[in-house]
Every structure is written in C-alpha cells, then in structure tokens.
Amino acid sequence: MKYLIQKFGGTSLGDDEKRRKVASIVIGAKHNGFLPVVVVSAIGRSGDPYATDTLLSYAREHKKEPTPREADLLMSCGEIISGVIMSTTLQKSGCPAVFLTGAQAGIITDGTYNNARILKVDPRHIIRHCREGKVVVVAGFQGVSEAGEITTLGRGGSDTTAAALGVALGAVSVDIYTDVDGIMTADPRIVTDARPLETVTYNEICQLAREGAKVIHPRAVEIAMQKGIPLRIKCTFSEAPGTLVTSQDEINKGAIDITRDRTITGITHIPDITRIKINTGEAANIPAFQGRIFNALALAGISVDFINVHPEVVYFTVKNADAGKAVKILENMEIKPEVLPDCAKVAAVGAGMTGVPGVMARIVDALAEEKVLILQSADSYTTIWVLVKKEDMEKSIRALHRRFDPCR
Numbered sequence: 001m002k003y004l005i006q007k008f009g010g011t012s013l014g015d016d017e018k019r020r021k022v023a024s025i026v027i028g029a030k031h032n033g034f035l036p037v038v039v040v041s042a043i044g045r046s047g048d049p050y051a052t053d054t055l056l057s058y059a060r061e062h063k064k065e066p067t068p069r070e071a072d073l074l075m076s077c078g079e080i081i082s083g084v085i086m087s088t089t090l091q092k093s094g095c096p097a098v099f100l101t102g103a104q105a106g107i108i109t110d111g112t113y114n115n116a117r118i119l120k121v122d123p124r125h126i127i128r129h130c131r132e133g134k135v136v137v138v139a140g141f142q143g144v145s146e147a148g149e150i151t152t153l154g155r156g157g158s159d160t161t162a163a164a165l166g167v168a169l170g171a172v173s174v175d176i177y178t179d180v181d182g183i184m185t186a187d188p189r190i191v192t193d194a195r196p197l198e199t200v201t202y203n204e205i206c207q208l209a210r211e212g213a214k215v216i217h218p219r220a221v222e223i224a225m226q227k228g229i230p231l232r233i234k235c236t237f238s239e240a241p242g243t244l245v246t247s248q249d250e251i252n253k254g255a256i257d258i259t260r261d262r263t264i265t266g267i268t269h270i271p272d273i274t275r276i277k278i279n280t281g282e283a284a285n286i287p288a289f290q291g292r293i294f295n296a297l298a299l300a301g302i303s304v305d306f307i308n309v310h311p312e313v314v315y316f317t318v319k320n321a322d323a324g325k326a327v328k329i330l331e332n333m334e335i336k337p338e339v340l341p342d343c344a345k346v347a348a349v350g351a352g353m354t355g356v357p358g359v360m361a362r363i364v365d366a367l368a369e370e371k372v373l374i375l376q377s378a379d380s381y382t383t384i385w386v387l388v389k390k391e392d393m394e395k396s397i398r399a400l401h402r403r404f405d406p407c408r
Helices: 016-031 052-059 068-092 124-131 157-169 202-210 218-227 286-299 320-332 359-369 390-404
Strands: 003-008 035-040 097-100 107-109 118-121 135-139 142-145 150-152 173-178 199-201 231-235 243-246 266-279 305-309 313-319 338-349 376-379 383-389
Touching: 003 016, 003 157, 016 035, 016 068, 035 068, 035 124, 035 157, 052 068, 068 097, 068 135, 068 142, 068 150, 097 124, 118 157, 124 135, 124 157, 135 157, 142 157, 157 173, 157 218, 173 218, 199 202, 202 218, 202 243, 202 266, 202 338, 218 231, 266 305, 266 320, 266 390, 286 313, 286 320, 305 376, 313 320, 320 338, 338 390, 359 383, 359 390, 383 390
Parallel strands: 003 035, 003 173, 035 135, 097 135, 107 142, 173 231, 199 243
Antiparallel strands: 107 118, 142 150, 231 243, 266 313, 266 338, 305 313, 338 383, 376 383
C-alpha cells in the first residue's frame, strides 16, 4: 500500500475554488495508485473567520487570557472546521472521504498544552478507512494526551502532524502544499532573483527553517529524517516541481552533477532582535557570574540566541519584544547591560561549506563592499551567522545572495 501524505496550509483552503483545486490534486494522486492521507491547517490567516489567531482573539475580547487547556480546545476548532469542509468537498467531487480529528487519527502527545510533542502515532483508524477506499482527511496541529486531554502542537504543528503520519504509515513521501513554488534561495520580497531550490538536505532545511525560512517547521523535518521519508515542498496553484528534501546520499545517487556542488544553499534572516552585551571582567567569580545571567533569563522564560561567551564579556540576543523584560531582570541583579536594539541575524546555510576554506572571507568581503558592519558572528558546519543592524539587513541578504549565487 503506497501511502502519500498531502498537507495543505490555510492559504490553500481559503475558498471553494481553492478547495476544489486541492480536491483535484488529491483525486489525481489516488488515480495514480496512491492512498492519499490529507492533513489540513485552519482556513486562512490571522483575521480570517476560522484562523487560529482569530479564534484566540474572540477569547481575549475582555482582556482575559484563556487557560492553556481551554486555549487548546479553542485552537483545535480551526482544523476541525477545515477538515470537515475539505472532506465534504472531496465527497461532492465523487471521492469517498472521511474526516478524523488528531485524537481519532491516533496522534498521542505529552501533556504540554499549546506546544505538545508527539509521543507516538496509532494509525489503525486511518489504515482501516484507507482499505475501505476512502481518502482520510486529518486535522493537523492537534492530538490527545495519554490522559485524554486535547493538545496542540505549536506553530507549524500541521507540518509536524504530516511528518509523524508519514513515518507511522511508511509513506512514499510527505508533500507540503503552500502558496510558493518551493524553498527559495532567499526571501523573494527582498531578493528579486531568488529562485526555488530543486533539492536540499534534511540538515540544510532544518537550518533554513530555524533561521527564518517559514515554509516548513524544523520539527517536521527532524521527524521525517528519522525514517528517511522524503519531503516535497510544492505550490497548490502551479505545476512547478517544488523542492525535494531528502538525505545527502539520495541527492548524490546516480550520475555526478557538478551543479550540485554548491557552497551555500540559501540565505535567510531573522529581524527585530536586540543584542545585549555584559562586561564580566570585574566579577569575583566569572564562571559563576556568567551562569547567574543565563539561569535568571531562563527562569523568566526568555529565550536567548547568538551567544558568545568570553572571559571579559558576554554577548547574546533576544527578541525585541523580550528586551525590556531581560534588561529589567539584569538590572535587578545589579548588572548594567549595553543594549543595541533593532538588529537582524542573517545566515548563509549550506552543507557544501563544510571543510571549504575562505567562506567567511567571502562573506566579510561581500558585506564590506556594502559598508555593512558585522556586529557579531558565529558558525557551525552548515551555517555562518552574522549580526547586523536591521537597517543593513536587506542589503546584506542581497549582497550574500549575489556573492554565492545559491542556484548556480
């Protein structure tokens, strides 16, 4: 049985015409011998009647936040509405279909409300319906805890649902349908000649997603990678082939293609962050002092990033929205931080940079030509990050894209 997971985002389901297009894609897969399992997000985006943020706004009308448990019950409604409408659309098109909530589909999670993790998947109900000739439509973004409580999987949770079902069913592929033609070499709103990538590795797409690319959630990639399930990022509204996400070994199979020997796969970015600098040189016990800083911020639920720790100084970044809270915590510890708001993190990602000399030199040269000051940098075997002022972000992205030409 050749299962194919097809996940459709909210923009693909926004009206009758779009849903009929989705139905034609699903029916086409069935005619090609696959057993489609369709995962749906809530219809539309923030402001649309059934989008997740819109549902939450109803509960906040009187400036009172729902409890995490009740918020999950409310947020799960968007995918239920979407799933019922989509299964009805398929039925109207002459295709037998059935809708299952996350719980009915066997998505078992831990008990963390609003950001639960999937513990296991019991696909028996899905398999039974597929054997009866039905297309199964599953609500993304949701599951049920072992205690029987409805939970949601956090932002991008429908991608995670799709990947988990792909692994549980041994699917031939997990196809993520969206409103773009695939993973782009950079944000096309900033780089006009950005192009879709034909293939990327699991590791590369994880890094791209973590560093600002919003096409797929990194948790979904990590799940698919465990069993080597290919992911395909495709556009609902075009015939473009999209981007295949798979292992480096699969990409390298067959004849050698020197065009694949690229150093950088893509350029991505995260705006609206604040750099915090703390001088530690006068502390009596510098290691203990450094530990106090990060423990205090962690206890306050503040996520820190871009961390550089030296004996004399500590650098890190936080979201602009968290900066005020972070500074207040530090000042209460009698620490006087130096704060630089409105920065941006720009990342060059590519598995091909591993062991290649001169990549950082090319980055520095490209930014120097644009008179961009690098405030901070860091690297891993697949990524080099630079921190710049937000006003320099877009020209930094364009400069790096020109220098490395990822789709060359």
